[in-house]
Amino acid sequence: MGGGCVLHRMLVTTQSLRGKPEKIFISVDESSGRSTLSFMPPDVGTPIQYPDDKSGTAATKDAQAIAAKHPGCQISGPHFHAARPEKARIRKRPPPQQQ
Numbered sequence: 001m002g003g004g005c006v007l008h009r010m011l012v013t014t015q016s017l018r019g020k021p022e023k024i025f026i027s028v029d030e031s032s033g034r035s036t037l038s039f040m041p042p043d044v045g046t047p048i049q050y051p052d053d054k055s056g057t058a059a060t061k062d063a064q065a066i067a068a069k070h071p072g073c074q075i076s077g078p079h080f081h082a083a084r085p086e087k088a089r090i091r092k093r094p095p096p097q098q099q
Contacts, residue, residue, distance in 0.1 A: 017045045020070045024063045026077030028056040035059040035078065056080075 023040040035053040039045050050058045056078030067073040 017066070019044045021045070021066065021073050023074045023076055024066060026056055026059045026063055026075065026079065028054065028059075028078050028080045029083050030054070030080050031083045037063055 017039075019041075021039040021041075021044045025038045025040065026035060027038070028035045033052055033054040035050045035056045035058065036047050037050075037059050038047040048059075048062070053059055060075075060078060063075045063077075067075055
């Protein structure tokens with residue numbers, strides 16, 4: 001990714017925030033190599049995805065730049081995980097047993 005793309009993405013990122021984020025989460029999907037920035041509270045901004053960021057470095061750099069502009073904003077991550085397979089069944093938890 002060229003420097004111009006990073007600068008453009010950063011400008012779009014900071015201009016599209018609707019308020020001050022309290023926390024920025026960085027997650028990396030190890031199976032696809034995609035990282036995602038998400039915000040708390042969620043209505044501050046939509047999640048931002050980085051298609052070829054297996055290590056989470058691009059997302060981390062942008063998160064640090066956003067946090068620098070919003071004092072008190074915390075960064076959590078990067079957290080690495082594998083995507084759930086497409087045909088995986090979601091199992092419901094049994095109701096808690098009362099004693």
